[in-house]
Amino acid sequence: MVTFFPMPYPDETLYSMIARYHIWSGNLNSKATLRDLFNTTSVTAGRELPANINLLINNLPDKCTLTVDKIIKNHTLYKYYTAFLTSERANYIYDLMAEGKGSLIFTGLGMCNNNMKIDSSLKYCKVCVDSERDNFGEAFWHVEHQVPGVLMCQKHLSELCICTKSIEMKNRQEYLNLELSISNKDTIVAHLNTKIIEYQKKFCKNVNNIINGGFGFKKMNFFREHYLKELIDKGMAESRMKIYQQDLLRDFKSYFGDDYLELLGCNFDIDNKFNWVTTITRKHRKSFHPIQHLLMIEYLNIDINELFNANYIEVKKGKTYFNKTDEEKAIYRQKWLELRKKHPNNSKSFIIDLDIATYTWLNRHDKNWIKENSPIKKTYGYSKKIDWEKRDEEILQEIKRVVEAMYNSKEKPERITVGAVGRKIGKVYLLRKYLDKMPKTKEYLQEKAESVKEFQNRRIKWVKENVTTNGENEWIVRREAGVK
Known part of the structure; x- marks a missing residue:
């Protein structure tokens, strides 16, 4: 049993508390700290969902007021990761964290097949660091800053920095103290603009409500049913059996934009019928990442407190009518x-x-x-007066100029798709509806349209040529390019 242990600062992670203990104890290596706190050296330094918390509590001083429940719920990402799970699965994760079965935790979340990348880097806010040094004499790792999907500090609306040491370190049993880990090599999580800040304000507010709230767990399809209800009200569905997926997917992308979805690792291909936006509106047979739920909640303009306090509903299979006021x-x-x-x-x-x-x-x-109250439809679409051969040539020349400009632009790259090109020339409808009548244009677009992989490679190349200058590591380049 140890004779002292740091009491947590507001919103401090357990990982940070142990890192501070390591420095205060004067231990020369991480194994000595593990023996002090866990009576074993086989513990991994879990950053988001640590395990062996029972062992830790049993080794703390008798007068210490920390408990297993306080640590798990207030100083880890447990509430965030389990907010959208059933009580059975959430309790299972709780037990794994309390005991020594950390290797099973992320598998137990049921998110292994959702293609979301796991980012275990540690993040901090420079403004928070300065403030904490003034108020507490030292800075620490915040729970909220480590939440996947959070790109900025909600308190200061400032960019978060990635601790380079947390990525480069090889020792999985070492606890990094923030005060000793800040480096000039540290880079920001994402460049913030007005649009991203507005999205993040809503995202961070909902994250904060989850982390600090006392919401109960829900049934497997609780959230899906509420999403369906809002989709029907939004005109994107008629019933649980009739969802206008193409309208939904286009509007969802239009609402957030590709760049923001890329930053959160949640972009998707509209033509892929198994994309996450489509599957989250169908019967849930797997768990979805909290980021995906939070994006859907924001898109549907759902109040998260009202949602978690609502009763279970079941949308009817048949056509649903709502009398609109x-x-x-x-x-x-x-x-x-x-x-x-x-x-x-x-x-x-x-x-x-x-x-x-x-x-x-x-x-x-x-x-x-x-x-x-709509513009009168022009009837040139099927008119025999249309010289499609001539129009094909005219549109082709327009598109060639646009595509060439998109390739050669010094601004941040934009993926070349039929829709993107159509928007730039103001003829989205023409390309969608009558592309088959313009074979030269169609052939050219098929040749120039980029796959997601091709676009990512072009973004990486652009970052190397226009953003980075010192031969940065590949992971830095990929992050700046928004590539996971």
Whole structure:
């Protein structure tokens, strides 16, 4: 039994507490610290979901007020990782952490098949470090800063830094003290702009509610049913059996953007029918990463406190009708009219692409009004007067100029797809609807369109040429390029 142990600072991780003990104890190596605290040297320094917590508690001074429950729930990422699990699975993870079965924890979460990358690097906020040195005399690792998906410090709206030593270290039994680990080599998690900060404010607020809340665990399909209810209300579904997946996927991507989804490791291919956005709206046969749930909650504008305090519901299989209030209709009508006012000379399809969700809602629940208040459809689509051979040549030349400009741009690369090119020339609908009538254009686009892998390689090349200058390690280049 040890004679002392650091009491935790607000939001401090258990890993950080042990790292501080290691320095205060004067131990010369990590094995000595492990023997002090766990009576064994076979313990791994778990950063997110550590194990062997019972052993630790049994070795703390009698007057220490820490308990297994306090440590697991307040000083690890247990609440974050188990928030969307059933009580049976969450209790199983709790028991694994309390006992010495750390190797089974991430498998026990049931997320092995969701293709999410595990980032075990340690992160910190420079502003927090300065503040803690003034207030406590030392800085420490925060729980919230280690949460996957968190790109900034919620308190200061500042960029988080990645501790380079936490990535490079080989010893899995060593506890890094933040004060001794800050380096000039440390890089930021992500460059923040106004858009990312706004997304992160909502994301971090929801994370904070989960970590500091006392929510109960839910049944397997609890969240899926609530997502379905909101999708129906949003006009993206009619019932549990009828979800307008293509509308949903396009609108979801339009809402967050590829760059932000890439940063969170949650981007997806619309053409892949097994993408995570589609599968999370179907019957849950596996667990989904908390980031994926949080993105869906934000997209559907769900209040997370109301969600976790709600009762279980089950959406009917048959077609579901909701009587929409005049107030709801007025809100969506106003959105549509504002778009028309901003783009008076553009087609209906152009305006739809700007806000798919608004059009979909009105088309489902206010069909006559949307027909009367949309741009008059031009009839050139099937007109025999259209010289498709001539149009093919004209569009081809436009597209060649755009594609060449996208390849040669010094700005951050944008993936070359039919949709991206169509948006740049203002002819998304034409390319989607009549591409088969323009064989030269179609052939050129098929040749130039990038796969996800090709685009990632081009982004890496761009980072090497335009961002990094000192021959940085491959992992730094890949992170700057947003490639997992």
